[in-house]
Structure formats: structure tokens, C-alpha cells
Amino acid sequence: MLPGAPPDDEELGARIRALRTQRGMSLRALAGELGISPSALSQLERGKMRPSVTRLFQIVSILEVPLSAAFGEEAPEPVEQPLDADEVVVSRAGEVPAISLGHGVEYRRLTAVPIPGVEIYESTYPPGSSSSQDAEFLRHNGHELGSVLSGTLTVDLGFERHELGPGDSIRFPSAKPHRIRNTGDLPAVAVWVNLP
Known part of the structure; x- marks a missing residue:
């Protein structure tokens, strides 16, 4: 994927699956927390279905990761590091997907x-x-x-x-x-x- 390019449905689904497995949660357990069938969650994780804003927020909330993790950015550990007060970071138009x-x-x-x-x-x-x-x-x-x-x-x-x-x-x-x-x-x- 090019820098700044939006993830396609398969990439987004793969990220959700990776976040779920990193947190040690089964497909069935996450589906139960979401109130949907394991089949529906599997379709989402395989990129056959795109989540709504609500569903994506529910997923990242249950997995205790920031929304930015769905963008493919590193999901921080539960204890987050403070910002470096002297660090300057610039992103250009099109670099952030x-x-x-x-x-x-x-x-x-x-x-x-x-x-x-x-x-x-x-x-x-x-x-x-x-x-x-x-x-x-x-x-x-x-x-x-x-x-x-x-x-x-x-x-x-x-x-x-x-x-x-x-x-x-x-x-x-x-x-x-x-x-x-x-x-x-x-x-x-x-x-x-x-x-x-």
C-alpha cells in the first residue's frame, strides 16, 4: 500500500483480525461482545463486509486499542509512553491514510x-x-x-x-x-x- 493510501476492505479486516489475536481474544468471544454472529465478524475480518463507524468503535473499545490501530499504526500497550516534549513531527498531505x-x-x-x-x-x-x-x-x-x-x-x-x-x-x-x-x-x- 502506498503511504497515505486508504486501506481497502481486506487490509482493514486483516488489521482487525491481527488486533483481536494480539489481544488473545477468539473470534467467537469478540463476536459475542459485539452482539453479532461469528460468521458476520469473520466476513468483516476477511474484507467481505465493511464495518460502520459504530461497529469499528465498538471493536477498538473492546480490544482496548485506539482507533488509529485500525489505520495500521502500532497499537500501544495498555500503559502508554508520554510524548517526547522536544520531538517535532510533520506529516504532509496524503501521508496519513x-x-x-x-x-x-x-x-x-x-x-x-x-x-x-x-x-x-x-x-x-x-x-x-x-x-x-x-x-x-x-x-x-x-x-x-x-x-x-x-x-x-x-x-x-x-x-x-x-x-x-x-x-x-x-x-x-x-x-x-x-x-x-x-x-x-x-x-x-x-x-x-x-x-x-
């Missing part, structure tokens, strides 16, 4: 390298897309912060609905059931931050 998920939603890391304890992404939601399959809600540890750059996103938090346009921001505990959708006619782009 984007990952395309179900419904065509795309995530691209906005930091030159992964930063322990925080994940910052530009997310693009095509018209009609959603962070989940079948309107399911996601719950995980931490907090999320988002700011819409263009288009409109609908953020459902339990029974609350928030319509966000350019310049609007939101913060919420990730343990609250949530999903993100683009119900508009134009692509929506947002900066999204996940904190443990």
Missing part, C-alpha cells in the same frame, strides 16, 4: 502521529450516511467533542436530537447512547475528538 467505513463515512487522523490519550479526526459524512448500521446507538468509555466545518450533522444522544451546522460544536460523555447522521443533501465535514 483515511479510512472509509460503512455508508461511505471517512475518517482521517489530523495529528502527525498518534497522541496517547486523545484521537483527533476529520470525519466526512456523505448525504444519507450514518455512523451506524440499522440505526443502532453506540456507547463506550470517555468523552467526544465535535465541531462541524461544513454541511449539517444530526447527533442523537438517547432521546435528544441535536442539529449541528458549520461552526456548531458538541461535547458529550461517550457512555451516553449516541449516533451521528447526515440527513442533508450535501457532504458534512467535522473535526471529531475522542478522549478516554
Whole structure:
């Protein structure tokens, strides 16, 4: 794969399988935690099916790895090393791959390298897309912060609905059931931050 090229479905599936096996978890055990059949997880790991944003977040949360690990970056051990305060890292346009998920939603890391304890992404939601399959809600540890750059996103938090346009921001505990959708006619782009 070229530097900065997005992973294809087989590469993403292989990464998920590698992360699962590195954590010593069986296919059946992870499928059970996800509430899906082992066959469905196997299809995902073989690249026959692309995960939704929700499903990918569930997987990395259960495996206790950052989302960046799905991009093929080294999954840190549970005890992360602090950043080198004197280190300067630059990444050029096209060097950091984007990952395309179900419904065509795309995530691209906005930091030159992964930063322990925080994940910052530009997310693009095509018209009609959603962070989940079948309107399911996601719950995980931490907090999320988002700011819409263009288009409109609908953020459902339990029974609350928030319509966000350019310049609007939101913060919420990730343990609250949530999903993100683009119900508009134009692509929506947002900066999204996940904190443990």
C-alpha cells in the first residue's frame, strides 16, 4: 500500500483480525461482545463486509486499542509512553491514510502521529450516511467533542436530537447512547475528538 493510501476492505479486516489475536481474544468471544454472529465478524475480518463507524468503535473499545490501530499504526500497550516534549513531527498531505467505513463515512487522523490519550479526526459524512448500521446507538468509555466545518450533522444522544451546522460544536460523555447522521443533501465535514 502506498503511504497515505486508504486501506481497502481486506487490509482493514486483516488489521482487525491481527488486533483481536494480539489481544488473545477468539473470534467467537469478540463476536459475542459485539452482539453479532461469528460468521458476520469473520466476513468483516476477511474484507467481505465493511464495518460502520459504530461497529469499528465498538471493536477498538473492546480490544482496548485506539482507533488509529485500525489505520495500521502500532497499537500501544495498555500503559502508554508520554510524548517526547522536544520531538517535532510533520506529516504532509496524503501521508496519513483515511479510512472509509460503512455508508461511505471517512475518517482521517489530523495529528502527525498518534497522541496517547486523545484521537483527533476529520470525519466526512456523505448525504444519507450514518455512523451506524440499522440505526443502532453506540456507547463506550470517555468523552467526544465535535465541531462541524461544513454541511449539517444530526447527533442523537438517547432521546435528544441535536442539529449541528458549520461552526456548531458538541461535547458529550461517550457512555451516553449516541449516533451521528447526515440527513442533508450535501457532504458534512467535522473535526471529531475522542478522549478516554
